[in-house]
Structure formats: structure tokens, C-alpha cells
Amino acid sequence: MHILIAPQSLKGSLTAAETGAAIAQGVQAVFPEAKLTIIPIADGGEGTVQALIDATHGQIHTQTVTGPLEEPVEAFYGVTGDGQTAVIEMAASSGLPLVAPEQRNPLIATTHGVGELIRAALDQGSRHFILGIGGSATNDGGAGMAQALGVAFLDAEGKSLPPGGSALARLAQIDTSKLDPRIKECSFDVACDVTNPLCGPTGASAIYGPQKGATPDMVADLDAALAHYAHIIQHDLKKDVANTPGAGAAGGLGAGMLAFLNATLRPGAQIMLEALRVDEYMKDADLVITAEGQLDEQTAYGKSVGAIARLAKAHQLPVLALAGGLETNYTSIYDLGIDAIIVLPSGPMSLVYAMKHASLLTSQATERAMKLFLMGRQFKG
DSSP, X not given: OEEEEOOOOBTTTBOHHHHHHHHHHHHHTTOTTOEEEEOOOXXXXXXXXXXXXXXXXXXXXXXXEEOTTSOEEEEEEEEOTTSOEEEEETHHHHBGGGSOXXXXXXXXXXXXXXXXXXXXXXXXXXXXXXXXXXXXXXXXTTHXXXXXXXXXXXXXXXXXXXXXXXXXXXXOEEXXXXXXXXXXXXEEEEEOOOOOOSSSTTSHHHHHTGGGTOOHHHHHHHHHHHHHHHHHHHHHHOOOOSSOTTTTHHHHHHHHHHHHHOOEEEOHHHXXXXXXXXXXXXXXXXXXXXXXXXXXXXXXXTOHHHHHHHHHHHTTOOEEEEEEEEOTTGGGGGGGTOOEEEESOSSSOOHHHHHHTHHHHHHHHHHHHHHHHHHHHHOOO
């Protein structure tokens, strides 16, 4: 029997790789001769770098870059085991947790550090990039990222604009003549699970600005600045990013990646499953086991567990999902192709205890599930 184990991380407790190892231990307690394939997965958000590096036996590199408020931060990126693909989480350099709540200011926050991480990976030889862009502290349309890669944003007097989204209101010209020439040799897959346009009532500023510290007046100013930015991009670069679904992701970083990197915006889970060649491993599998910290109706939208289940059903495989907890309407995920759900706690326990003993609970829950699976195989009805 071949069992494919493809879990996400149990946030705050276990990485995806650690979760996979715990599941494997539970399987082996019942089926010691089973062939096990462990593929740590993620959905393009936090943990994406770690999951891809663990799955491909790659390497994580640290890099000091410019933080959201121009302070130095120690960030990281990964390079997959074949040395071909760089994996970057924008939150590592420009994320909201890097800024204290009382200091959050999307008027001046910059994505410069994202561009510096891209440049560092270019120096390492990477030419294919997977970028997760969730959790930003910024609203600069990716201008800071582009500046780090050599693009100049000039005002009416030909002077370079300062960092931040509000400065884009004064943008008169975009000069890409010094954009790093290696960008033309690259492909960029951006994990983007939102469809927000750049501007307007569902745009970057209106929807995400307040959580980054924007007041209503700031939201209006930032939205107008991004609209002007899109107009100049259209005029100077002949690219329409204003209404592209996903352009408003990460404070408009989606738009910047479309404009300056010729990036492709796709669901994060889809990018991950392709990068890890999960479809190939399913061809001779007999059972798929996945896991997530919490299962609910949102699992269907952009989460890797849902993507794993749908892919497994294309191969007519049974799917077992392990979960730390279940939320309202969790039963809707059965429609994704999940056949059975097992929760990790074996009885009443505190969240602190459960998180501390997550590995043991995962192994034990898997063992319980495998015994039921074995009983089902023996059932003669």
C-alpha cells in the first residue's frame, strides 16, 4: 500500500514537514510495511518557503534588507533543492508583524525589501521565482520593490520619489531603463488568492488599508495615489493594471509585479502543488492523508487541503483530513472530496496543552484513523 502524506503546517505547533513525520509515525504503527511519501505543502502564505525547502531538500538564505519603515530587518528566502527556483514570502521583509501597531503607516511603508530579496536570489542564480504576497504592511503598489530593482519613479521636476504610497500622487514618469536586465530572463509565479482590483471600493486601500493603520482620509488619499500610479503605468509602460483581478493584493504589490516583473498571479495552492509535482505522486497512491490546524468552510477557498482533495478525487483516491479543530460549517468540505475527518484531541484539553503536544496527538489521531481504515478493508458486508 502506498500512502501519500501531504499536510500543511499546524500553525504555532509544527511545520508541515514535522506534521508529515508525525502522521507517518501513526501510519507505521498500523501498516509498518506501507510505502509512505511525505510532501509538506502550503498555500502561498506563511510557511511557504519552509514547506518548499523541506519538500525539495533546498536551502534557506538570510539577508538583511530594508524593512517597511526603512529600518534594517533580517529576512530570508529559499532556493529549492535543484537550485532553480527561489521562494520568497513578502511578509519576511515587508510584513505587518514587522511594524509595531502604533507605528503602522501605509502612507510611507515600502516594499523595497521585497526587491532586495529578489535581487539577492538573482545573485544566487535563480531565474524562476515563487512569491507569496500575503500579510503586507504596505500600500505602495510595489513601487518600492521596483525601485530596489532599478526602476526610477520621478516627479514633475525629475526628482526621485520618496518611499510609500502617498508619494505616488506626485508621480510624473516611470523610467525602467535601469531595471535589472536579469529580470527579462526570469519567470515569476505569484501566489495570490484574492481578486481585489488595485483601486476603488474593493481595492487595496479601501479593503486592506485600515488594518495597516490607515484612517478614512488616508484610505481616500492612498486610493487616489494608486489610481494615478496605474494611469502612469498605462501611459509609460502600456500595461493596464488598474482592474486586473489580484492587482490590489498586498497593498498593490500584485500590480507592481504585473507591471515590472511580467508576473503571473495564480492561486497559491495551485502553484505549490505544481511545484511539488503532487499529481505525479498520486498516480500510484492508494490513500491520501492531509492536515490543517483548523478545518472550516474557508478551506475550499485557496487552501491547500481543498486543492489536495480535489486533485485526489481526479485520481479516484480516498482522502483523510486531520485537523486540530473544526469550525462552523466544516461539513461543507466533504464536497471538496474529503472522505473522513479526524480531530487531533483525544478528549477535553486546553489549547496550550494541545499545541505543546501536537506531534504526539497527530501520531495518535493517525493511528486511530488507520485502525478504522484497516477495519473497513476487512469488513465483509
